[in-house]
Each structure stands twice: as C-alpha cells, then as structure tokens.
Amino acid sequence: MSNDAKTVSEAYESGLTGASERVAEFHEKDSPLKRLQHWLHTTPSAVPMIVLLLALLFFGFATSNFFKAGTLSTILQQIAIVGILGCAQTLVVLTAGIDLSVGAIAVFSSVLMGQFTFRYGIPAPLSIILGLGLGTLMGAMNGFLIARIKLPPFIVTLGTWQILLAANFIYSANETIRSSDIEAQAPALRFWGNDIVFFADAAVKNSGVKVLYAVFLMIVLVAVMAYVLRHTAWGRHVYATGDDPQAAALAGVPTGRVLIQVYALAGLFCAIAGWVMIGRFGSVSPTASTGQLGNIQSITAVVIGGISLFGGRGSIIGMFFGALIVGVFEMGLRLIGTDPQWTFFLIGVLIILAVAVDQWIRKASA
Amino acid sequence: MTTEPILKARGLVKRYGKVTALDECDFDLMPGEILAVIGDNGAGKSSLIKAISGAILPDDGKIWLEGRDVIFRNPIEAREAGIETVYQTLAMSPALSIADNMFMGRELRKPGFIGKYFRKLDRPAMEKFAREKLNELGLMTIQNINQAVETLSGGQRQGVAVARAAAFGSKVVILDEPTAALGVKESRRVLELIRDVRKRGIPIILISHNMPHVFEIADRIHIHRLGRRLCVIRPQDYTMSDAVAFMTGAKLPEGVTEAA
Numbered sequence: 001m002s003n004d005a006k007t008v009s010e011a012y013e014s015g016l017t018g019a020s021e022r023v024a025e026f027h028e029k030d031s032p033l034k035r036l037q038h039w040l041h042t043t044p045s046a047v048p049m050i051v052l053l054l055a056l057l058f059f060g061f062a063t064s065n066f067f068k069a070g071t072l073s074t075i076l077q078q079i080a081i082v083g084i085l086g087c088a089q090t091l092v093v094l095t096a097g098i099d100l101s102v103g104a105i106a107v108f109s110s111v112l113m114g115q116f117t118f119r120y121g122i123p124a125p126l127s128i129i130l131g132l133g134l135g136t137l138m139g140a141m142n143g144f145l146i147a148r149i150k151l152p153p154f155i156v157t158l159g160t161w162q163i164l165l166a167a168n169f170i171y172s173a174n175e176t177i178r179s180s181d182i183e184a185q186a187p188a189l190r191f192w193g194n195d196i197v198f199f200a201d202a203a204v205k206n207s208g209v210k211v212l213y214a215v216f217l218m219i220v221l222v223a224v225m226a227y228v229l230r231h232t233a234w235g236r237h238v239y240a241t242g243d244d245p246q247a248a249a250l251a252g253v254p255t256g257r258v259l260i261q262v263y264a265l266a267g268l269f270c271a272i273a274g275w276v277m278i279g280r281f282g283s284v285s286p287t288a289s290t291g292q293l294g295n296i297q298s299i300t301a302v303v304i305g306g307i308s309l310f311g312g313r314g315s316i317i318g319m320f321f322g323a324l325i326v327g328v329f330e331m332g333l334r335l336i337g338t339d340p341q342w343t344f345f346l347i348g349v350l351i352i353l354a355v356a357v358d359q360w361i362r363k364a365s366a
Numbered sequence: 367m368t369t370e371p372i373l374k375a376r377g378l379v380k381r382y383g384k385v386t387a388l389d390e391c392d393f394d395l396m397p398g399e400i401l402a403v404i405g406d407n408g409a410g411k412s413s414l415i416k417a418i419s420g421a422i423l424p425d426d427g428k429i430w431l432e433g434r435d436v437i438f439r440n441p442i443e444a445r446e447a448g449i450e451t452v453y454q455t456l457a458m459s460p461a462l463s464i465a466d467n468m469f470m471g472r473e474l475r476k477p478g479f480i481g482k483y484f485r486k487l488d489r490p491a492m493e494k495f496a497r498e499k500l501n502e503l504g505l506m507t508i509q510n511i512n513q514a515v516e517t518l519s520g521g522q523r524q525g526v527a528v529a530r531a532a533a534f535g536s537k538v539v540i541l542d543e544p545t546a547a548l549g550v551k552e553s554r555r556v557l558e559l560i561r562d563v564r565k566r567g568i569p570i571i572l573i574s575h576n577m578p579h580v581f582e583i584a585d586r587i588h589i590h591r592l593g594r595r596l597c598v599i600r601p602q603d604y605t606m607s608d609a610v611a612f613m614t615g616a617k618l619p620e621g622v623t624e625a626a
Contacts, residue, residue, distance in 0.1 A: 041514065232485045233473035236466055243459040250421065250457035252442045252471025312461045 040361045044306045045318035047357050051304075051350070052321050052328065059332030066335055069199065069209040079327040080192075080214040081106075081280060081290060082297045084273040086305075086319045087221050088139075088266035089298040094229070095242040095262050096311025097153035101142060102270045103294025104164035107286060109135040110274035111168050114177045114284030117186045124186035132271045138164060139267015143260035165291050172286040179282030192217055193279025214276045221269070222320045229316060238262060242311025300326060300347060304354045308362070325350065370433060372397045372569055373418065373449075373538055378427035380413050387413035388424060389593035395538065395569050400560065402572045402580040405590030406613050411573055412454075412542070414590065418571070419451040419540055420444030431537065442471065450535030454542045456527045460516035465489070465496040467515050468530045499529045502562075521552040528556055532563050539563055540571045545579055557583055577606040589613050 040046055059066045085102045092099040113131035116122045122130070138160070145156045182189050192214040200208030229235035240248035241255045241262075249255045273294075278284055305322030307314030326347060333343050375393035379386070387410045395401050405411045416422040418429065420438030429436050431447055438444040441451065458467045474488040474495075475481035481488065493511045500511075515523060524547055531539050541560070545553040553576075560570055560583060574580050580587060581601045589596045589612050596612060597619045611617035 038517075041517075042512075227484075231487050231489075233475070233487060234485070236462065236470070236473065236487070239462060240459040240466075240470055243461045247455065247457040247459055248470070250441050250451075250453055250455075251459070251467070252445055254442070312459065 037361060037363070040357075044313060044361070045315045045321060046306075047354070048305045048318050048321035048325060052325050055325060055328045055332065059328065059335070063332065063335040066332060071331060071335070073209050073211050073215070075324070075327040075331050076215045076218075077212050077280075078330070079301075079323045080212065080218045081273050081276055081294070082301055082326070083218040083320060083323045084221060084269055084276060085290075085294050085298040086301040086323050087225050087316065088269035088273070089302045090225070090305075090307055090314075090316045090319045091238065091262045091269075092153070092266050093242075093299075093302050093307050093309060094238050094311060094314065095259055096245075096309075097146065097242075097259075097263075098157065098299070098309070099142065099153070099263070099266055100157040100295050101138070101161040101164055102266065102273075102298050103291045104161045104168065105135050105138045105267055105270035106274040106277060106294055107288050107291040108138070108164045108168040108171075108274070109271035110277050110284055110288070111172045111286050113189060113275060114182075114278065115172060117189065118177055118181065124188040127186075128188060128275060131274065132268060135271020135274065136264050136268040139270065140260060140264035142267070143263030146263065147256040147259035161295070168286050168291070174286060176286070177284040182278065182283065189275070189284070190279040190282065192276040193282065212280070214279060217272075217276065221272070222316055225316045234258075234261075239312050242313075244312070297326070300351060304347075304350050306354060306358060308358050309355070310362075313358070313362070322354075369396060371395055371430075372432055374430040375414075375418065376428050378414065378417050378424045378429075380410075380417060380422060380424045386593055388417065388427075391427070391590075391594045393418065393588065393595065394598070395571060396586070398564065398567055398569055399585040400564055400570045400572060400583055402574060402584035402587045403590055404574065404577075404580060404587060404609065404613055409590045409613070410593040411590050413593075415451070415540055415542055415571070415573055418444070419449055421451075421453075445471075445534075448535065448537030449540065450531040450538070451540040452524075452527045452531045452542060452544055454546070456523055458515050458523060458527060461514055463512040463514060464500075464518075464526055465493045465511050467526060468492070468496045468499070468533070472534070495533070496529075499533045500526065502529070520547040521549060524548055524556070525552070528559060532559060535563070535568055538569055538571065540573075542573045543575065544572070545574065545576055553579065577609065581606055581609075589619075591615060 065071060085106060088102050089099055109131045112134055113127045116127035116130055117124045142153075142156055142160055145151050146153050179190075193212060195210040195212045197208040197210050229238060237248070237253045237258050240251070240253050241258045245255050273290075277288060277290060281288065301323035302314075302319050303309065303322070304325055305314065305318035305320070307318055329346055330340075330343050333346075334340065371394040373393070373395040375391065378388045378391040378393070380388040389410075391410065391414055393414060403411050403414065413422065417424045417427075420441045420443050423437075423439055429438070431449070436447060438447070438449075444451070459470065462470075469492050474492050476486045476488045480486045497511050515526065518526070524544060528541065528544055531541070544556050544560075548556060557579060560572065563570055572580070572584060584601055587599050587601060587609060589599065589609065591613060599609065599612075599619065608617065612619055
C-alpha cells in the first residue's frame with residue numbers, strides 16, 4: 001500500500017487507449033446565420049454601417065436633393081459636437097461605465113475659456129489651454145470617485161452633471177459673451193468655426209460647399225482614438241477593464257489607473273467639444289442646450305454605434321456611424337417634410353434595435 | 367535537507383472580518399519541485415496562494431523569494447518578481463483575442479520610431495509567440511489566434527491560461543485547480559505540461575482536489591487545514607486515503623498535534 005496513485009490514474013485512463021488522439025479543435029460553423037453572428041461579433045461596427053448605408057440609400061431615393069455636397073456637409077457640421085462628445089462617451093462606455101456629465105463639462109469648459117479671456121483679460125490661447133486643463137480635471141474627478149472611492153459611474157456622473165452645470169451658472173452669472181466681442185477680441189476661441197470652401201465658383205458669391213474645421217477635428221479625433229484603442233497596449237487595457245475588471249487586474253492591468261485616465265481623457269474631449277461649441281454657435285452661452293442634451297445625444301450615438309453598455313465591446317468607428325445615422329435621419333426626414341418628432345420616434349426604435357442586436361451578438365460566445 | 371527553499375513564508379495571517387483565513391501559516395517551496403497544496407474547502411488554500419501571488423496583502427507574516435524579503439502589494443509586483451499564477455477564474459478577458467490575452471499587461475511594442483512614439487503594438491510578433499506557446503503545449507490546433515477567448519471551450523481557455531503562465535513564469539508557476547474544468551485527455555496534456563515546466567527547472571505550486579493527479583505528479587504535498595500548514599508529506603510515504611484523512615481531520619499525521 002505504499003503508492004497506489006500511479007496505478008490508479010493509469011487504471012482509469014487505460015480506457016483511453018485506442019481513443020482518438022485529436023484534442024479540442026476548432027470547427028467551422030456551417031450555418032450562414034451563425035457565420036453572420038460570428039462576423040458581427042468580430043466586426044462590431046458593421047451593424048451601424050449597414051444601417052447608415054440603408055438610410056443613405058432610402059433618403060437618396062426619397063428626396064431629390066439629399067445627395068448634394070451641401071446637404072452632406074451640413075449633416076457633418078451638425079454632428080461635429082456630438083461626435084466629439086461621443087469619443088468621450090465611447091471611452092467611458094467601453095469600461096462598462098456611463099458619463100452623464102459630458103454635456104456639463106463641455107458647457108462649463110467653454111464658459112471658463114470665455115470668461116478667462118473677457119473677465120480676467122488672459123490671452124485667448126492661454127484661456128483655451130486652461131479650459132482644456134480644467135475640463136480634464138473635472139473628468140479626472142469623476143474617475144477618482146469611481147476608481148478609488150468605488151462609487152457607481154451612473155451616480156457619480158449624475159451628481160457631477162448637476163454640480164458642474166450649477167457651478168457653470170453661478171460662475172458665469174448667466175452671462176452670455178456675444179459673438180461680435182469674440183470676433184473682435186478673441187478669434188482663437190472661435191477657431192473651429194472657420195471653414196474651407198470646396199467647389200467654389202469665383203463668379204458667384206457664397207457658392208461652394210463649406211466644411212467647418214470642426215468637422216475635420218471630429219474626424220481626426222475619431223481616427224486617432226480608433227488607432228489608440230486598437231493598436232496600443234493602453235487601448236487593450238481599456239477593453240480588458242470593461243470586459244472583466246477582476247480578470248484584467250489579475251492579468252496585470254492597473255484597472256484603477258486606467259479608469260481615472262479614461263474619465264480624465266473623456267473630460268479633455270468634452271472640453272475640446274466646449275471649444276468647438278464656441279466656434280459653432282459664435283457666442284459663449286452658459287445655457288447652451290448641450291449641457292442637457294449632450295449626454296443623451298452622445299449616449300445615443302454610442303448605443304446605435306453598437307458599443308455594448310456592458311463594456312469591453314464595440315468600436316469608436318461604430319460610434320461615428322451612430323452619430324452619422326442620427327444626423328442623416330434628422331436631415332432626411334426634414335427634407336421629406338415630415339413632423340420632426342418622427343426623427344426622435346425612429347431614433348428611439350433604433351436604440352432598442354441596436355441593444356437587441358448587441359445581445360444577440362454576445363450570444364455568439366455561447 | 368540542506369537546500370534553501372526558493373519561496374518561503376512564515377507566520378502569514380489574513381483576516382476577513384471575524385473570519386481568520388490564514389492563521390500563522392508557514393510555507394516552503396523547494397527549487398525545481400512540484401509542490402501540491404491540498405486542503406478541505408475553506409481551509410485557506412486560496413488565501414495562501416493569493417498571499418503568495420500578490421492578490422491579497424497578508425495582515426502579518428513574511429515572504430522570502432530566493433532568500434530575499436519580498437512584499438507583493440499586487441499581482442503585477444509578484445509577476446515582475448517571476449511568480450506567474452493561473453487563477454481558477456483564469457483571469458482572461460472574454461471579448462479579447464487569444465494573443466491579446468496572453469500578453470495582457472506586458473504587450474510588445476513595435477521596434478523603433480513607430481513603437482516609441484506611436485506606441486503601436488507588435489501584433490505579428492505577439493501572435494507568433496502565442497501560436498508557438500500553444501503549439502508547444504499541444505493542447506489545441508488553433509486556426510485563428512485572433513479568435514475571442516469567449517469562443518473557446520473551457521478546456522481550451524484553460525490551455526491558453528496555462529500556456530501564458532508557462533511562457534512567462536521565470537521563478538515560480540502557481541496553478542490553481544488547472545484540471546478541474548478539463549476532460550480526461552486534456553487533463554493529461556496539462557499534467558504533461560506541468561512536467562515540462564519542471565524540466566525547465568521552474569518549481570510549480572499545484573492546488574488541486576484531484577487526488578490521483580496530485581499523487582501522480584507532486585514531489586511533496588502540503589496539507590492545509592484550518593488556515594495553517596498541517597504537515598508536508600511525500601506521496602510515496604502515504605496513501606490517498608491517508609491524505610484525505612489528514613485534510614479533513616479524521617486522522618493526525620505522526621508527530622503533529624492539532625491546535626485547538
């Protein structure tokens with residue numbers, strides 16, 4: 001009875017002799033539906049892209065003047081701010097969080113930039129840098145409360161949304177800085193409102209297609225973030241943190257630090273959106289609707305863009321398509337001449353559909 | 367025995383509220399050995415392993431690695447010291463690819479300008495390495511190294527996790543229930559892999575409930591009971607039923623008196 005272990009394990013495994021030597025292999029999934037599911041699983045921005053193409057086709061046929069450069073550039077112009085806020089929201093949602101304070105940070109940052117310039121006489125470029133820095137700080141505060149104090153993101157940002165928006169009204173004393181003053185004294189503030197004109201006809205005044213700098217900025221930011229999220233270690237850590245924070249921490253990802261960085265970067269993007277707002281609207285207004293609507297619009301873009309609210313899944317390109325879908329619906333339905341409420345009606349349907357598709361795709365793992 | 371333990375712990379204490387998970391626990395791992403840790407549920411095996419791998423910080427006690435006093439405040443510090451752990455939960459991100467998971471927290475960057483200033487990952491190198499390690503393990507024939515981990519079966523996931531630890535563990539590899547989720551054939555492969563890792567001179571700590579596996583592969587068996595080390599036995603000297611009796615308190619090994 002000295003050692004029966006070897007004999008025991010040999011005994012119960014002796015039944016294996018002659019059994020197939022093949023071990024767990026991968027098999028191609030045959031059914032086309034399964035394959036579609038798998039493809040969507042690996043290409044999360046495909047669904048919004050398909051919806052966008054269908055919407056473009058539909059409105060292209062339904063209205064005669066939809067496929068005009070002017071119409072398309074107007075759509076891009078209208079989604080510029082939402083697109084930049086969406087970059088912030090994408091980062092946060094990828095970590096399985098939510099940021100309800102994006103609009104408030106954007107408005108407060110724009111007010112800070114304006115007031116620093118006009119109240120204290122700080123040169124506009126320096127005010128802008130200060131505004132961007134303070135926006136980042138507001139985001140970092142969210143991140144600190146979430147990662148270190150371990151409060152739920154929904155609650156933290158619900159709180160900071162109210163706090164920052166109120167602070168914004170108190171600090172600015174509800175004062176709007178007029179666009180004529182900005183134009184005359186601080187053109188740097190409205191930098192992103194400048195435009196490049198394409199296809200201009202020299203003989204005709206106001207001809208050609210105007211594209212705001214803000215549109216280029218949004219596209220560049222989306223492209224940069226797509227690269228960072230996909231091709232850098234930090235980007236992979238953002239996904240891992242959102243996917244399964246415990247697993248990520250055990251695998252060596254500093255999840256707390258990643259969360260704070262994500263919220264701080266989101267704050268920076270919001271502040272950039274605040275700067276763009278000055279260019280887009282011309283004036284600095286503490287009552288800009290972005291403070292309230294920015295959250296919902298950015299979350300809508302993210303959800304329609306196929307980014308999972310459970311974290312770790314989706315791509316920022318999807319968010320960009322999501323924002324475009326909203327813009328295309330708004331413009332297309334206006335050109336058709338329907339009641340504008342139909343836009344919101346259809347966007348509501350799209351949100352529910354997008355989440356349903358997300359759930360279905362997630363089953364590919366099962 | 368004259369050789370010094372490569373990993374040694376004395377008087378480890380960990381309390382969770384009123385529960386004492388580790389009660390003045392000692393631990394020794396000799397160079398090049400496979401040490402199995404067995405114990406009943408709730409005996410504190412997991413807490414012991416977590417303390418050694420940096421997942422928890424013990425309230426009291428000391429740990430030495432190769433004779434040097436070490437404190438691991440988190441798993442990353444333990445990993446940097448050369449202690450690699452496969453957790454029972456596997457610690458993998460389901461939505462990410464096999465290659466991404468293997469390199470999580472120690473990604474390779476492209477050489478030169480692109481890697482330094484754009485911090486671009488060296489995906490081809492990472493994929494090649496991951497493929498090699500999985501092939502070495504022989505646990506699976508992977509067609510697509512970029513497949514998300516969640517599309518793998520339980521056994522395949524385990525294989526990836528073991529391959530990750532074996533690939534990077536330089537001083538100690540800790541395996542927490544590596545065969546619990548596996549089929550008979552896959553278990554056999556993992557046991558072979560454990561022997562391979564030992565052949566390379568790396569000692570292994572194996573936590574397992576599977577007595578035949580433990581008795582077959584371990585050089586020594588650390589029996590954990592009531593938050594401390596009850597005894598260390600050699601599998602040649604005792605039977606499996608003895609070990610189970612020690613572990614559950616039905617019997618006491620010679621020369622050991624149970625603390626009240």
